[in-house]
Structures are given as C-alpha cells and as structure tokens.
Amino acid sequence: MNKIELKAAILAPAAGPQYVIIMQEVAGNRRLPIVIGLAEAQAIALELENISRSRPLTHDLFVNTLSAFGIDLIEIFITKIDKDGVFHSELICEQAGTGTKIRIDSRTSDAIALALRFKCKIFVSEEILEAASFKVETFEKKTSPKSHNEKIISKISNLNQRLDEAIIAENYELAAQIKKEIRELKDKFK
Numbered sequence: 648m649n650k651i652e653l654k655a656a657i658l659a660p661a662a663g664p665q666y667v668i669i670m671q672e673v674a675g676n677r678r679l680p681i682v683i684g685l686a687e688a689q690a691i692a693l694e695l696e697n698i699s700r701s702r703p704l705t706h707d708l709f710v711n712t713l714s715a716f717g718i719d720l721i722e723i724f725i726t727k728i729d730k731d732g733v734f735h736s737e738l739i740c741e742q743a744g745t746g747t748k749i750r751i752d753s754r755t756s757d758a759i760a761l762a763l764r765f766k767c768k769i770f771v772s773e774e775i776l777e778a779a780s781f782k783v784e785t786f787e788k789k790t791s792p793k794s795h796n797e798k799i800i801s802k803i804s805n806l807n808q809r810l811d812e813a814i815i816a817e818n819y820e821l822a823a824q825i826k827k828e829i830r831e832l833k834d835k836f837k
Contacts, residue, residue, distance in 0.1 A: 649773040650724070653679060655759065658692055661815045668759060670769065677780040679725075679771065680814045681734055687756035694763040706760045717743035720765040723758040725772070728779050732819060781810055781826065803832050 656671035656678065666688035670679040683691070690706045692698075703711060713720065722739045729735065734755040741748055753761075762769050784803065806829050813822040 650770040651675075651773055651776050653725075653769045653771055655691065655695060655763065655769075658688060658695065659815070662817070667815050668756070670759075670771075672776065672780070676783045677776055678783055679776060679780045680811075681755055681759075682732075682815075682817060683756035683759075687754075687760055690760040691756070691763060694760065706757070706764060709761065710764045713740065718749065719743060720761055720767050722767050723753075723762040723769040725755055725758075725770070725775060728775050732779075732817060734775075734779075781807070781814065781822075783807070803829055806832070 652673040653670040654673055655668060657667075657669040659667055659669070661667045661682055664685050666683050666685065667680050668683055668688070668691060670681060672678070686705075690704060693700065693704070700707065710720075718740050720738055721741050723736055724739060725734055725736045727735045736753045736755040736758040738751040738753050738758055738761065739748060740751060759769065784807070806825050810822055810825045810829070813819075813825060
C-alpha cells in the first residue's frame with residue numbers, strides 16, 4: 648500500500664458548530680479536507696499555535712498517560728473513508744523496550760491532535776487521497792493568446808474557491824460537479 652505523508656495546513660470554521668482541517672500532501676499539491684468538531688478544533692489550534700496550557704487538556708492527558716506507560720505514538724494512518732464521508736484512523740504506537748507495535752482505532756480528529764503533540768507523521772493511502780482530495784494548481788501564463796488563458800485561469804480559480812466551499816459544506820455532489828468543470832477547463836488550457 649502506497650502511504651502519502653500529510654501535514655496540517657489550514658483550520659477553518661465550517662457550517663454550524665463544525666470546523667474543517669485541510670491536510671496538505673507533503674510532497675505534492677493535493678489537499679484533504681476533514682470535518683471535525685469544536686473541541687478537537689480547539690485542541691488542534693492550541694497545538695498549531697504553540698499555546699501553552701496551565702493544566703492538561705484531554706489530548707494532553709492521553710499523551711501523558713501513554714508516556715507514563717512507556718508507549719510512544721510513532722505515526723497516524725488514515726485508514727478509510729466511509730460512504731458518509733467520515734474518515735477512520737489508527738494510532739500506530741510502540742512500546743518502549745519491547746518494540747511491540749500497537750494499533751489503536753481512533754477518530755481522525757483526535758489522531759491529528761495527538762500527532763501534533765507527539766510530533767509524529769500523519770499518513771493516508773493513495774486511494775483515499777485520490778478519492779477525497781482536491782488539487783491546488785498553479786498555472787504558468789502562456790504567451791499567446793493571453794486574454795483567453797487568463798479567462799480560463801480566472802474561471803478555474805473561482806471554481807476552486809466554490810469547490811472549497813462545497814467541501815466545507817459537505818455538499819459532495821456539488822463538489823464532484825465542480826471538479827468535473829475544473830477538469831474540462833484544464834483540458835482547454837493545455
């Protein structure tokens with residue numbers, strides 16, 4: 648299985664009491680949006696902003712507990728996305744001294760919050776990334792005809808923005824239609 652490394656790129660409010668964390672492909676231009684709850688968003692934001700806490704939060708407590716028992720979190724693996732668009736993850740841990748690997752089922756939002764605290768890598772399979780990600784494209788302007796190419800770039804940029812909004816709103820049917828329009832425009836651009 649081909650594992651792709653991700654890093655946290657953007658944390659933003661979504662519809663209602665939810666947030667979305669955009670995970671960025673480390674060696675590429677794909678982005679994976681993951682809808683998370685308020686508590687997990689706060690835990691992630693505190694760690695991303697390096698804000699110290701006077702008392703341990705739940706994720707900090709879990710880190711302290713694992714450490715007390717000699718267990719280190721070595722990586723996070725996003726294992727699947729179900730038909731409702733919910734991601735599933737595993738914490739890959741290692742017991743000190745024995746080298747025994749332990750896999751623990753986890754909500755992806757909690758896994759990301761823990762990965763940030765342990766400073767460990769986050770991975771996803773190529774299949775999941777291909778199915779649920781979007782690309783951030785950069786276009787070089789071609790010399791002629793400029794106005795035509797600029798119009799296409801502008802349309803694609805607008806569609807990418809609409810795509811982000813559709814994903815945040817979890818309107819995946821609209822997102823699929825927008826992705827199709829983007830592909831068609833890109834074909835015209837070539």
